[in-house]
Amino acid sequence: MSLNKMIDHTLLAANATREQIARLCDEAVEHGFASVCVNSCWVGACASRLAETDVNVCTVIGFPLGAMSTAGKAAETEAAVSDGPDELDMVINVGWLLAGEDDLVRRDIEAVVAAAQGRCVKVIIETCLLSGEQIVHACEIAVEAGASFVKTSTGFSTGGATVEDVALMARTVAGRCKVKASGGIHTAAEAEAMVAAGASRIGTSSGLAIIGA
Template structure:
């Protein structure tokens, strides 16, 4: 399975340099990732670097803690779009959610979505800070606010995505909102697990390369032949020769 198009390739560390953005966009183009997610100040640079590609540019808004007021988030989002962003990744206001001020949570998200129109909005909900019931509640709010994606984590909290959280989100939103499992996912096998669980995209800052399926198939074929030859041989000395021969093949 080609996982490249499922990867939202993120680089949002506070110390991110221009040189790192250049390398990041180069890797995204080389791997054919779905999008690059970065802080809004680097949107113009990313637009230049990714010109001619289908890779989306996603700008962060209210990151990482979501405490900026709604007007500030709207201004930041609109500026990023004018600079070339194709998507907006907005951190929700966890303080409002924890206060059970659900009206303010909804208003904050909905006003940003309304301001950016058809531009996809990703709502980062920070699952490591939430109980199961809070995850369900914020998912319901996101559906009412008409967001396009729910993202599990910003990368700045105490924990990242979990399979359990993705399962809860998927059960709640079904197919109404897409899911981004983000943070703490940095290898091919783990990405596959999240996709199989229901994630539509996986957010990672790791340069995950596609697994070489041709080499895997070759090694499997060699091992199968090795087993078949062992079964045909009754002479232990012959078995030793086969083991030595096949081990040499696998190592080449």
């Protein structure tokens, strides 16, 4: 698969405008990216603009902190689904994970998976806040809860994806779900290293630079 087909072309800035979102969609079509990844207020616009293409619409849930209520995440997912996304990237409750409240973490993910009604759900575990052991544990919970992918990072915390973390995640899930590397990936060399480590998808706002467009 080409690197282009692995890229989630991302614009999650608070000040993103309708014009910028339209351009994001057009760039994704032109360069054959996997998806556009946008905040949920733009899902309807993207779904309409991309309706006759093979570019997916991805949105984020519980973003970027993951610390809202499970009911809130489920409601956000239901509202987003009504606007037509193909994929949803949700943030786990990192505080619950660190406190050993595994059942709450699992139910949080399960609620979003259920509300997504069969759509691809990527579970962001925010690796920069976790030890290796905690990364493994988060991946196991995500797999148990029905995740389609585990994802490294929001890109809004203290760090992004590393090759080591992606490799650890890939070994842990062992084909039971896929791995998305996201956060701080700006060059083709960085993206290719993440793929070599086991990532099936690259989340980045630097897609054009990565492919040399």
